[in-house]
Amino acid sequence: MKRRNSISRSLVAMMACAGLCACATVEDAPRGEAAYVAIPPPPAIGMDYRLSPDDVLRIQIYHEPGLSQEDAQITAAGMVRMPLVGDVPVAGLTAGEAADVIAGRLGERYLVSPQVTVFVKKAVGRRIALDGEVREPGLYPIDGRLTLSQAVLLGKGPTRLAGLGQVVVVRQIEGQRQAARFDLAAIRKGEAPDPEILPGDQVIVGLSRAKAILGGALIAVPALAAGFIALDGDH
Incomplete structure (x- = not known):
């Protein structure tokens, strides 16, 4: 009986994780270790890049x-x-x-x-969208590789009241829009890795601004990241 209950609890946990993996609001976007799983490092630049006007x-x-x-x-x-x-x-x-x-x-x-x-x-066609609590939001071309902290500096840095602990990165992965939250303050102190940003990414400084910009639209939450969310418990 104990073994059956244990199996039942495992199945419930798996089903709960599956629910998280489907879709959620930006508030439920993975963060901490899970954010780095949801927004993985980019592949090598160049081989599959499609040429654009002005390149x-x-x-x-x-x-x-x-x-x-x-x-x-x-x-x-x-x-x-x-x-x-x-x-x-x-x-x-x-x-x-x-x-x-x-x-x-x-x-x-x-x-x-x-x-x-x-x-x-x-490669002028390689652009990111920078929005939220930054001094100069807009579209910025990427020339070479770019980290999250460097991306925010493209917009002349965050505003005085920016929520640095909640920077949202939105990326299209296999046709689905996925998002993750990063702590820019921790990144600046060297307490967290500085993730790489890809062409086409949308970087939004501040969770409240991200919610307003994305309009409460649903995003996909990766399965592996969902596991981290369950362990973290802070969401």
Whole structure:
């Protein structure tokens, strides 16, 4: 009987966790250790990035320095201008795909098996949204890697009355909008890790501002994070 009761309690706990894993309001977003599980570190930058207008590229044509481009900016129409072949559409492609398209154009009439390499020098399409209790909220481009504390500084830092203990990061993960709360005050003191921020993330300083901005919309809570919430008990 004791074993049956123990199993029953375990099942109830699992069902409760499953409920947390489905969706919740921003107030129920994981925090503490669970926040770092919900908003994981980003993958290496570059391989799957899709080119956007205004991005700046370095285009190298092997053994053809006269055709190579050091600072080729993608136009508003998504084109990059190349010698001999003119405008080549590259927006929406990865750097590797863009290299293949350029090589194909050059190989049609001018070069035999051209070897083309494309590097992203400036990725303007990589942006984050910064909102809440910061001095200058808005959209900010990411040039390289960025941590949460650095992201807040992009907006000239928090306001004097900002709630630093409740900074909400919202991220799209596998088609679902997930959120987590971080303690910026603890991060600044070196008492907590400084999580990395990805392009497309929304950073909102202050829980009350996050609730107002998100309008009480439901968010997904990851299963692993839900386990941390149950152990923490402070939510």
